[in-house]
Amino acid sequence: MLFLLFIFLSIFRISSQQFTTNDDDDLTPPPNIITYKTSEVPVLRTDFFTNSLPEIQTTLSAPRLTPEFAPGFPPLTPLWDVPSMLPTLPTPPPFTFPTFPTLPTIPPPTIKPVNITIDPEAIMDVPEIIAHWGYPVETHKVVTPDGYILTLHRIPHGINKTSSTRTKKPVVFLQHGLLCTSSIWLLNLPHQSAGYIFADQGYDVWLGNMRGNTYSKSHLRMNSMDPKFWKFSWEEMARYDLESMVDYVLKSTKQEQLYYIGHSQGALTMFAKMSQDGQFSRKIRKFFAMAPVARMSHVKGLFHDLGEIYDQYNMVYQVFGDGEFLTNNIFTKLMTDILCDQANNNPICENFIFAVSGPNSNQFNNSRIGIYLAHNPAGTSSRNMLHFAQMVKTRRMARFDQGRDLNLKYYGHVIPPEYDLRKINSSIYLFYSDLDWLANSNDVEGYLIPMLPKNSLKKSTKLKDFNHNDFLWGMRARAEIYEKIIDTITLDQRKIKLQDGVQKYFDSLPTSFPSNLSDTLLQTVRNETMEFELD
Numbered sequence: 001m002l003f004l005l006f007i008f009l010s011i012f013r014i015s016s017q018q019f020t021t022n023d024d025d026d027l028t029p030p031p032n033i034i035t036y037k038t039s040e041v042p043v044l045r046t047d048f049f050t051n052s053l054p055e056i057q058t059t060l061s062a063p064r065l066t067p068e069f070a071p072g073f074p075p076l077t078p079l080w081d082v083p084s085m086l087p088t089l090p091t092p093p094p095f096t097f098p099t100f101p102t103l104p105t106i107p108p109p110t111i112k113p114v115n116i117t118i119d120p121e122a123i124m125d126v127p128e129i130i131a132h133w134g135y136p137v138e139t140h141k142v143v144t145p146d147g148y149i150l151t152l153h154r155i156p157h158g159i160n161k162t163s164s165t166r167t168k169k170p171v172v173f174l175q176h177g178l179l180c181t182s183s184i185w186l187l188n189l190p191h192q193s194a195g196y197i198f199a200d201q202g203y204d205v206w207l208g209n210m211r212g213n214t215y216s217k218s219h220l221r222m223n224s225m226d227p228k229f230w231k232f233s234w235e236e237m238a239r240y241d242l243e244s245m246v247d248y249v250l251k252s253t254k255q256e257q258l259y260y261i262g263h264s265q266g267a268l269t270m271f272a273k274m275s276q277d278g279q280f281s282r283k284i285r286k287f288f289a290m291a292p293v294a295r296m297s298h299v300k301g302l303f304h305d306l307g308e309i310y311d312q313y314n315m316v317y318q319v320f321g322d323g324e325f326l327t328n329n330i331f332t333k334l335m336t337d338i339l340c341d342q343a344n345n346n347p348i349c350e351n352f353i354f355a356v357s358g359p360n361s362n363q364f365n366n367s368r369i370g371i372y373l374a375h376n377p378a379g380t381s382s383r384n385m386l387h388f389a390q391m392v393k394t395r396r397m398a399r400f401d402q403g404r405d406l407n408l409k410y411y412g413h414v415i416p417p418e419y420d421l422r423k424i425n426s427s428i429y430l431f432y433s434d435l436d437w438l439a440n441s442n443d444v445e446g447y448l449i450p451m452l453p454k455n456s457l458k459k460s461t462k463l464k465d466f467n468h469n470d471f472l473w474g475m476r477a478r479a480e481i482y483e484k485i486i487d488t489i490t491l492d493q494r495k496i497k498l499q500d501g502v503q504k505y506f507d508s509l510p511t512s513f514p515s516n517l518s519d520t521l522l523q524t525v526r527n528e529t530m531e532f533e534l535d
């Protein structure tokens with residue numbers, strides 16, 4: 001991100017240099033007709049104006065409104081007599097404006113003309129992208145307890161199936177990571193992108209958007225121009241946004257549980273939430289954590305630098321207060337699409353992505369990088385970035401450090417308390433990789449896996465050569481992640497059906513059936529189906 005800023009700054013510098021001109025031209029009086037060397041950018045001469053000022057002024061008369069346009073108003077009279085107030089200057093030669101048509105032959109810019117072909121998905125929003133590929137799409141709004149209005153996108157069914165309300169479809173909830181939006185699940189071709197794959201598998205797919213990103217920038221009472229709007233970090237996303245979105249989805253689908261798939265910060269927030277709220281954990285049937293960020297001790301690349309500059313960043317934050325960190329507006333969109341149109345021979349685009357996520361693993365479709373960058377980074381708060389910087393600096397997964405006094409006031413400690421992952425009670429499946437610079441495998445193996453209770457951690461899969469974004473956009477993601485998730489969900493659905501069948505069978509038994517027998521039997525069968533583990 002810092003790198004992107006740098007690009008902007010350099011471009012502004014270049015473009016402003018083109019229009020600065022030499023001031024030490026000779027100061028001879030201007031001729032009546034000026035011709036420019038075509039290689040020169042014209043210099044506006046202030047002496048034109050001083051010399052010709054009286055001439056111009058005297059020829060100007062106060063505008064008179066015709067009566068039909070200003071009925072009832074007397075004609076305006078000048079406030080003072082212009083000519084009498086001006087000193088009598090020698091009459092300058094009559095001024096004629098230079099004939100501009102001779103000018104515009106500006107020397108050709110040194111930048112080679114490029115074919116700007118904007119990929120259609122780069123300038124579409126999420127519902128448009130989904131519709132573009134022929135999938136059904138819905139948009140829902142959810143209000144959090146603290147007033148933020150979040151957008152949920154939904155792909156209710158696959159491309160070939162029509163919606164049927166008779167059978168309950170498994171609900172899959174996809175949650176994006178830092179500086180991203182729901183778009184990240186949709187940016188490759190349909191057979192490569194998680195959103196469409198799960199929809200075609202027969203799942204009811206919901207895509208969350210955390211507060212502060214392009215789709216969740218409204219509030220009941222505040223405007224996003226208001227600095228107070230931006231006073232949040234991932235701590236609030238965990239506390240409010242997850243629960244509001246999950247509750248809404250369960251209510252709309254009339255289900256009790258859903259499958260949650262979180263990438264990066266989407267996993268981090270779920271770990272934080274589950275460690276504090278056992279009631280909430282029950283609503284998550286299974287939690288698939290992709291590139292799971294928890295403790296960030298071994299992070300590399302740009303995020304490592306973010307930890308290094310923490311003190312400066314904190315100072316800037318203290319001075320400027322809350323605000324938006326980086327937004328994704330039409331300007332950024334066009335910039336990146338133009339910059340990255342020729343991604344194969346433009347290292348800027350690749351470097352920006354890889355500086356954050358890890359080295360190129362060669363599973364990227366380089367011709368889609370422009371699309372990825374057109375949708376991300378997509379805005380978050382400076383406070384959230386500061387929270388990440390704190391994590392990198394302190395090597396702890398803790399609540400936001402508000403400074404000594406406020407920490408004492410809110411947490412009762414000088415340093416903010418850590419989230420206790422040992423309290424998590426859920427079914428968790430990890431997907432991580434040694435090539436990931438953010439969710440580094442040293443942190444996953446050295447901290448996350450040992451901390452998660454054995455009952456909760458069902459499986460962890462270490463992938464070879466996935467950088468942080470390959471989990472979303474890599475060419476191997478479908479085979480090595482999404483299809484594994486589908487296998488797990490399919491088995492789990494069978495297990496639910498079996499349990500329901502067993503339950504129904506015993507419910508249908510005549511009441512004359514010896515109750516002690518049925519209880520014991522039921523318990524045995526229940527115990528066995530419950531323990532029937534997948535994988």
Ligand SMILES: *[C@@H]1O[C@H](CO)[C@@H](O)[C@H](O)[C@H]1NC(C)=O
Pocket residue numbers: 113114115
């Ligand atoms: C631009 O596109 C035209 C036609 O599609 C092609 O002939 C030309 O080589 C392209 N130029 C560049 C710089 O890619």
Ligand SMILES: *[C@@H]1O[C@H](CO)[C@@H](O)[C@H](O)[C@H]1NC(C)=O
Pocket residue numbers: 158159160200
């Ligand atoms: C949808 O149907 C078409 C035509 O029957 C088929 O070619 C395509 O593979 C199907 N797509 C999916 C995702 O099932």
Ligand SMILES: *[C@@H]1O[C@H](CO)[C@@H](O)[C@H](O)[C@H]1NC(C)=O
Pocket residue numbers: 278281282425426
């Ligand atoms: C974990 O959750 C399950 C169901 O969600 C519950 O039956 C069990 O008692 C919980 N275990 C602990 C240790 O809280």
Ligand SMILES: *[C@@H]1O[C@H](CO)[C@@H](O)[C@H](O)[C@H]1NC(C)=O
Pocket residue numbers: 189365366367368
């Ligand atoms: C890569 O992206 C391009 C353009 O979006 C697409 O035409 C091509 O099929 C993609 N390649 C692969 C291997 O998916």
Ligand SMILES: *[C@@H]1O[C@H](CO)[C@@H](O)[C@H](O)[C@H]1NC(C)=O
Pocket residue numbers: 514516517520
């Ligand atoms: C069930 O209860 C009956 C009497 O109430 C008893 O004779 C029988 O042994 C019990 N069966 C089991 C399996 O406990």
Ligand SMILES: *[C@@H]1O[C@H](CO)[C@@H](O)[C@H](O)[C@H]1NC(C)=O
Pocket residue numbers: 520523524527
């Ligand atoms: C079923 O499991 C529970 C708890 O693990 C245990 O107390 C009970 O004895 C088991 N029942 C049978 C019939 O195996």
